[in-house]
Amino acid sequence: MGMSAEDERAASPRDEEWPEAEKAEKLARGAALKWASGVFYRPEKLEGLGHYRRRETQRNSSIQSRLKSTVQSYLEGVSTGLEQLRSAAQEVQSVCQDLGAARWALLDSADHFQGLQQMRELMEEHVQLASVVQVLPQIFSVHEVFSHILQLLHGQHLLEAHVELMMVEQLRDDILSQLHLRGLSSAQATVLSYFSGLQELNESLAKQLWDIVGSSLQLVREDPVLFVTAVRIIEREEKIDDTLLLEATFLPPGRPKGWRQKFYQVLQDTITGAHFHAPRMDAEGPGLARHLAALQKDIVSELCVVKDLMVQCVPAHYNILSVCTATYHQALTSHLQEILQEDLDKQGLFLILEWALRVYHSPEMMGHPDLLPEVDVSALGPLMSSELVDQTERRYVMKVKASVFEWMQRTLEVEFKEWFREEEPETDHQGFFQSALPAIVMQMLNENIQVASLITDSLQQKIYNMALEELEAFLGRLREALVQCGKEHQQDRAVPKYYISYLLAVLNNNLALSNSVSSLHSNTACREVPTSLQAALDRMQKKATQLLLEELLLDLQLLLAETELLVASQYLRALLQRKMVCKSREERGQLCQRLLQDATQLRELFRGLGLDRSQQSLEAVFALRELISLKDPALLSLEVVGFITKYPDVSDEHISTLLDIRGDVSKEVRHVVLEMMAQHPQVLPEGYRPIFSTILVPVPELPFCLRKGKCA
Numbered sequence: 100m101g102m103s104a105e106d107e108r109a110a111s112p113r114d115e116e117w118p119e120a121e122k123a124e125k126l127a128r129g130a131a132l133k134w135a136s137g138v139f140y141r142p143e144k145l146e147g148l149g150h151y152r153r154r155e156t157q158r159n160s161s162i163q164s165r166l167k168s169t170v171q172s173y174l175e176g177v178s179t180g181l182e183q184l185r186s187a188a189q190e191v192q193s194v195c196q197d198l199g200a201a202r203w204a205l206l207d208s209a210d211h212f213q214g215l216q217q218m219r220e221l222m223e224e225h226v227q228l229a230s231v232v233q234v235l236p237q238i239f240s241v242h243e244v245f246s247h248i249l250q251l252l253h254g255q256h257l258l259e260a261h262v263e264l265m266m267v268e269q270l271r272d273d274i275l276s277q278l279h280l281r282g283l284s285s286a287q288a289t290v291l292s293y294f295s296g297l298q299e300l301n302e303s304l305a306k307q308l309w310d311i312v313g314s315s316l317q318l319v320r321e322d323p324v325l326f327v328t329a330v331r332i333i334e335r336e337e338k339i340d341d342t343l344l345l346e347a348t349f350l351p352p353g354r355p356k357g358w359r360q361k362f363y364q365v366l367q368d369t370i371t372g373a374h375f376h377a378p379r380m381d382a383e384g385p386g387l388a389r390h391l392a393a394l395q396k397d398i399v400s401e402l403c404v405v406k407d408l409m410v411q412c413v414p415a416h417y418n419i420l421s422v423c424t425a426t427y428h429q430a431l432t433s434h435l436q437e438i439l440q441e442d443l444d445k446q447g448l449f450l451i452l453e454w455a456l457r458v459y460h461s462p463e464m465m466g467h468p469d470l471l472p473e474v475d476v477s478a479l480g481p482l483m484s485s486e487l488v489d490q491t492e493r494r495y496v497m498k499v500k501a502s503v504f505e506w507m508q509r510t511l512e513v514e515f516k517e518w519f520r521e522e523e524p525e526t527d528h529q530g531f532f533q534s535a536l537p538a539i540v541m542q543m544l545n546e547n548i549q550v551a552s553l554i555t556d557s558l559q560q561k562i563y564n565m566a567l568e569e570l571e572a573f574l575g576r577l578r579e580a581l582v583q584c585g586k587e588h589q590q591d592r593a594v595p596k597y598y599i600s601y602l603l604a605v606l607n608n609n610l611a612l613s614n615s616v617s618s619l620h621s622n623t624a625c626r627e628v629p630t631s632l633q634a635a636l637d638r639m640q641k642k643a644t645q646l647l648l649e650e651l652l653l654d655l656q657l658l659l660a661e662t663e664l665l666v667a668s669q670y671l672r673a674l675l676q677r678k679m680v681c682k683s684r685e686e687r688g689q690l691c692q693r694l695l696q697d698a699t700q701l702r703e704l705f706r707g708l709g710l711d712r713s714q715q716s717l718e719a720v721f722a723l724r725e726l727i728s729l730k731d732p733a734l735l736s737l738e739v740v741g742f743i744t745k746y747p748d749v750s751d752e753h754i755s756t757l758l759d760i761r762g763d764v765s766k767e768v769r770h771v772v773l774e775m776m777a778q779h780p781q782v783l784p785e786g787y788r789p790i791f792s793t794i795l796v797p798v799p800e801l802p803f804c805l806r807k808g809k810c811a
Contacts, residue, residue, distance in 0.1 A: 272351040319408040445498035524604040532604035537611040574635040667716035681762040691728040747781030748792040
């Protein structure tokens, strides 16, 4: 199956011309060798060599036939293509010749074209002149049309007047547009001067339109035709504006008019001016309440008119109900801010908060059944910002605080005066002393907290905190008043008359306040009494208790002093009325020792009970002991003078009994002592507590003498 030398020589030029054919032939030979080596690698396979040769011969014949057919078709196509290229080349050559001839013809006709350009210009000028001639009657009748339009406006034939006005404007704008396109700007001033009446007519028409829009809420109820006419004219002008803006080639003077936007502005100004530019109202509650009530009524009424009537008179895209709702909302927002700039009292501040936070969204106003569901202010935001609400709440709390302080101060003054009444305080059903102070204070604080709860939780909490602070301050002032009452009582213990009773009432009142504080807040989780307030209650309780104990101690010391005086008097009475006589110095010594022992024991007893030595009457026993223990009777006169000076209520009988007790006083000494007492009469000083005047001693028996006898 190898190739001969001739085949190789014959193939070499072809291989040089067709390298792809050479590559394909090599691949075919390689594939054939690979196939043959795979089929005939065993001797027994050689028997089928003839069969394989015949089959391959038939296959080659079939392939050659197909190749010849394909080559024949390809050659025929190439022949046809060459013929078509030859024909196309001839046609191109013919066209080139024709173009050359046309070129030379055009060059010969250039002079004739210049004459045609002049003719074209003349034709355009002729067309323009023809157009001017056609509109000349309209131009000459412009001022007559102006007069007619003015008559129509005076007769409120607005649609007819607007039609003619648009025609005149269109005429002017066409002329100005042509001048603009040809660059004849200098001539535009003449045209504008000729059509200057248009400006006055536009202004007159606009004035009537805005008057109608300003009265729209009344017109839609009484005669909506005029209002609808105004809206139709506004929409015509809006369409003209839109068309001119879209063309964007030439914009006539006065365009765009923007009358739809002006419609909104006039409507909003009308609403604002009618309700929110009123003279300065009374800021003291009643006037403000009337003003807000009128606003509430008018706004609901007018929005119902817009919803039920005006909406039907304007195109849907006007969104007239939403526009009016937003206008009222924004105007109210600004109006409330203006009102809050005034120095409002607490009632005025409360009205503003209640109106903005509760009434405005309630079924009484913007949530009115006649307005729902079309009117929805939820998307417009709050009437008052959170910052403004907080600021207003704080102002309200300060006003309430001043009022509470004033009220509590008057309550305290009344309470202070009641302490000095000539009657005991009131008692409760159990008989305990009390006054109306706790009920008055707690009712006042509770009412303010409950009123604040109608607005917001934050306001309620602010008022609650303020109430606790004021109650704490009030307790401090009440404590100071109690201290002042105690000082006055120390100066005169007869004032107040029922001092202890009112101290008990104060203690009971303080206990009532302590028990009532936790009930001020409606939320049980917020009822914890602050530490400072509890401390104030405790201080008040301690001060009242201290004054009560001091008063009880003072009463006890009075009782103790009376007891000591009684003991001293009884002791002296027993001594002076016993008719005791000492027969010797030893007996006098024993008596003096017993007196010293008894007096000392009693003195220490009463001093231990709190009675000072200087306040005790037992000192008289010690003084009397000194008289008995005196060794020299001759000195008794001097000692007695000192004794009666200290105890001026001592009588001659008391001294005589004392001298008798000594048992060693002579008649002469007795006479001297009594004579000395007679020479030094005593006057009871102010504040002296008598001790001897209450002691009666028996009158000494007079000596009975017989005539010429010796007295016994």
